[in-house]
Structures are given as C-alpha cells and as structure tokens.
Amino acid sequence: MNLSRARSPWVLHYDASSCNGCDIETVACMTPLYDIERFGAISIGCPKHADILLVTGTINHKSLRVLRNIYEQMTEPKVVAAIGICATSGGVFHQSYNLLGGVDKAIPVDVYISGCPPRPEAIIDAIVMGVEKLKKKGKEGLAGSAEASSG
Template identity: 60%
Template sequence: MSYITKSPWIIHYDGSSCNGCDIEVLACLTPMYDVERFGIINTGNPKHADVFLVTGSVNEQNKNVVKQIYEQMPEPKVVVAVGICANNGGIFKECYNIQGGVDTVIPVDCYVPGCAARPEAIIDGVVKGLGILAEKREKLRQEQLAAKSGAKAAPQAMPVLDDPAEAKEEEA
C-alpha cells in the first residue's frame, strides 16, 4: 500500500447492473470494509474523481452517459470494471439490449470478477487500479516535463505542478 500517497476519489456509475455489485460497492464504504481508511471517498462529481467504478454492462441508452462521465474526469484516471457484467456482459450477454462489457465503450484498466463481486475483490481491484493510476501520473508528468523543456509554446493539456520536494532540492 506504500504507493498510495494521495486520497483517490471514486465515482461509481451503475451501467445496467442488477444492484448486486452496486450494494457491494457501497458495502466497501461502510464500517465493515471501510475503504475510507485508505483515503478513498465516493464522490458524485466526475470532475472530482480519479477512479471510475462501473458496474453492469453497457446498453444503447447509457453508453453515452458512461462515455461522458469518463471524458469529464481529469487525467490521469483509472477505470475499474466491477462484476462479470461489466467485464463482458455476463449472464445477460445474450440479451437483445446488451452491448457487452464496459470496454466496448471506454478503456478499462482493471477487471474485477464475480457475480456479485465481493467487497474484498472490489477493494483489491481498486488498489490495483491505484497502482496503475500512480504509473499514469508519473508518465503524464514525464510527458509534460518533456513538453516544458522542449517546445515551450506547445499547448499543454494540464499545467504541470512542480513537486514541492523537487523544488526544494533545486533551491538547495
């Protein structure tokens, strides 16, 4: 867990799930499993979120909602597909209104299996996702540093925040 240096915020969207995974996601936040001890908070606002938890598969009506929530989240971001339905459609795969897993619409970084996914598995998946998030953050920082030192006039997707620790070293 040593790589968790920030408090990752989560946004949860119910694709076309049966509620089973949703109540298990909520159960993760409550005293028994208590992910808040890792600083993980469930937020309703996609612009505050680092991790996108999707339960249930994607259909015609909600695929744009999923896409829009994903696009609104700031970089770097991680998508965790919770439950077999979000992975590939699961038991509902053959239904006429099911398009398939979440990865048919947005890129997924971490797949959590189960029907319904157990809270332990969900926490495990989110923690794996956080590792990926840290990697992505580092990559983004490298890219932006390269852009900063190279072509200064190039437009940046996001302002580079100097790491206070590094700044101190430079001063010294």
C-alpha cells in the same frame, strides 16, 4: 505527489445497468466493516473530482453515452475499474440483443474484477490495483507533459 495520489483515490460509482448486486457490494466497501476511507478513498458524486471510476453492469445503448460523457469529464490521471462479470464482459447477458457488452466496449478499462457479485474485498482490491495504475499514469503523464514542453 505520487504518495498523495496513492493515498487519496476518490471513487466515482456509475451503474451502467446493473442488477444492483454489485452496487450493494460497492457501497458495502464504505460501511464501518470494510471502511475504504482508511485508504483515503471516498465516494464522490462528481466526475470532475474523481480519480477512479467504478462501473457496474453491462453497457446498453442508453448508458453508453452517459458513461462516455462522465469519463470525458473526469480529469487526468484517471482509472476505470469494471466491477462484476457484467461490467467485464456482459456476463450471462452478453449475447442479448439490446446490450453492447462490457465496459471496455465504451471506454478504456484498467482493472477488471469478476464475480456475480464480487465480494467487497475484491472491490477494495480493485481500488488498490487502480491506485497502482494511477501512480503509473501520473508518472507517465508528468513525463509526457515534460516531453511535450521540451519538444
């Protein structure tokens, strides 16, 4: 089960309010050159199917609700990766009046990748780190549920 979890991280990409730099690099991961499908990762359009949520860009008032909603619809175990410096902390915009800051202001984040934009290798690295977290969460989740049923 955990092996399968590690080998099949389905990725959902959400653009909170990015300048599209990070988005381009994220999509580049799927091109023949980087081909993340080697690791079983595919880009999926539906949060209900996804394991890893890649968020690019800072959170503003409009994307907050959407991001939370999508996060809520994802099924456990799930991992969130903030891609790029904007998603990590707000980056150069972090004092802007209409922004809330990084992704972790809205939802729990597991992996942070800085860069403006990060290189595809770094994004793949984020996915791999996300996979590790996924495995851990999966184990914990199983243990947790076992506890709950025994208790």
